[in-house]
Amino acid sequence: MRPTIRDVASKAGVSIATVSRALRDPQIVSKETQSKVALAAQELDYVPNHLGRQLAERRHAANGIVFPDLSGPYFAEVVLGYEAVAAELGRSVLLLSTRGRESAAAMVHDLAARTDGLVVLGRTVPDDALHSLVRRGVPLVLLARTPLAEIDSLNAENRQTARALAAHLTAAGAGAITFVGDPDLSPDIAERLEGLEAGAGGATVTVTRTPELDEGSGQRAGDAVVASGRLPDAFACANDELALGLMTTLRAGGVRVPDDVLVSGWDDVMAARYAGLTTVRQPMRDLGATAARMLDELIRGQRTEPRHEVLATELIIRTSTTSTTGTTSTT
């Protein structure tokens, strides 16, 4: 059995209250007591039990982060930025992916019950579940999700940069742009489409909906395009993975990118750099880090008014020659 505060107390010949004091604030006990306790704790290899401590303190010193089905580089980066700041603030991070789980709302409630607050990404949790969390007094920050007036939100700028992207595409001669991705999937995507339309000027914008935001969906979209034999001047995709899948399939189908058609993504994941993909860079780590800070303010009760933040994004224009890739696999 692990030693408890009682073991340390009896070994040091003091009360458990004194052990507690000596360990959490050595100043407030006598020097002698302090060293007796320290020695006893050392010898017993004593580590305070967090559950007991937290139960008494009525706090968890832990934050949760909830992210959706979509895995991929974007979420990984956000989580890393979040963890870094949380650790700095002395908080552990509890991870929850709602990927393909029906019981998302229940799981999130459960997570809330073991943390001091939650960051919720994207469309992982229905609005009513969020409101019920708020009613329960759970500090909450929404990340990349439609802001709700009374709940903190953090987003990356979409519309403005999407306009810039549209301007870039039309300047490159695109008179017909196809947006790939479903604006109903997330507010981020809807905003990107809106910005694109707003910035397209005389160019036409049509929408090809995809069920997911992954490479596979991009590939299937590409298959359809190749089969139809009809190309727009540019594809503006809702994210990089979609764009990369699309581009690959187009090239495999004999379409030259960017000579025959332009393709752009969104996020600027690592693969986008190596694929020479024009895209929009989101400050992914910074999103995670900022969310952690906002949540901390809420948890400490330093703020009661909701904050709504938008971080800047950046258009990244890349030009690459067509590259052909072959793959062989051997175990």
Place this chain on the structure above:
Amino acid sequence: MRPTIRDVASKAGVSIATVSRALRDPQIVSKETQSKVALAAQELDYVPNHLGRQLAERRHAANGIVFPDLSGPYFAEVVLGYEAVAAELGRSVLLLSTRGRESAAAMVHDLAARTDGLVVLGRTVPDDALHSLVRRGVPLVLLARTPLAEIDSLNAENRQTARALAAHLTAAGAGAITFVGDPDLSPDIAERLEGLEAGAGGATVTVTRTPELDEGSGQRAGDAVVASGRLPDAFACANDELALGLMTTLRAGGVRVPDDVLVSGWDDVMAARYAGLTTVRQPMRDLGATAARMLDELIRGQRTEPRHEVLATELIIRTSTTSTTGTTSTT
């Protein structure tokens, strides 16, 4: 204040023990009691406090995962695989990155104190800290780390596939191979180098050490090569990010890859596909998932003998024409 079990009990007109029973196993109370309790809980919007529950049960229903400075796609994938299985097993996941923190050992001990068991990746934690965890009875699985006889370990196969890689490179005419990466950084890397040497046949293998495993280190290695003007026949890099950074810099310096020199990586991250990089695929998700299962066995006490697992890896040969990429950025 959040309602407690006592609030529910008094509202339902039963004892707290009955509430506890009704909520955790509805079968064992009378139908009538069950519905009274359910109703009261519902009306109060009662959610059991995990701390109280866990303190009484003496378990956390949470696992930790510790990963090193190296972020990047590899770790993200492992974590996702881990979380998926942990959630399936009814456990939450606590995340800890030791990235650039001196107090790693202390943080890991702290994490251990709030979880039922830990998966430790790579060289994040010194051996003595691991042994002290074992002494404390913390269930432990080492992932991508030198196995210690008495502790569970899980690794991806290195030597054999590295031999296959060497065979591929020499078959392609490489008589001089430079290994890029520091075998002292991790046992994985050391094994890759050993396998490469073992499979190189008559080819010579030299080693260029890099301080990190990231793109920046690869670029700096590339700069040095370009400056020296001397090329081996092939660069076998310790991981993909290194290889991608190196390849980019070589190409920028006028070296044609793969015409002038072959470059290979390790991991098969997404960017490797788009860069046309020859590499070795690791089952990253599966590593995370398997680690979670092994840890669960330990936590449940289903097994006392340590298990040492090695998952298969796969050589992925890609051929790509040189592609030139230009980047412009606009905010």
Place this chain on the structure above:
DNA sequence: TTGAAAGCGCTAACAA
């Protein structure tokens, strides 16, 4: 400066 004692919210004997 220290100790005694009352909880924090819950589970699990044990009794009824």
Place this chain on the structure above:
DNA sequence: TTGTTAGCGCTTTCAA
């Protein structure tokens, strides 16, 4: 089937 009660390991009044 239900209630009583004694903890789980810790913090924190309140007294001494």
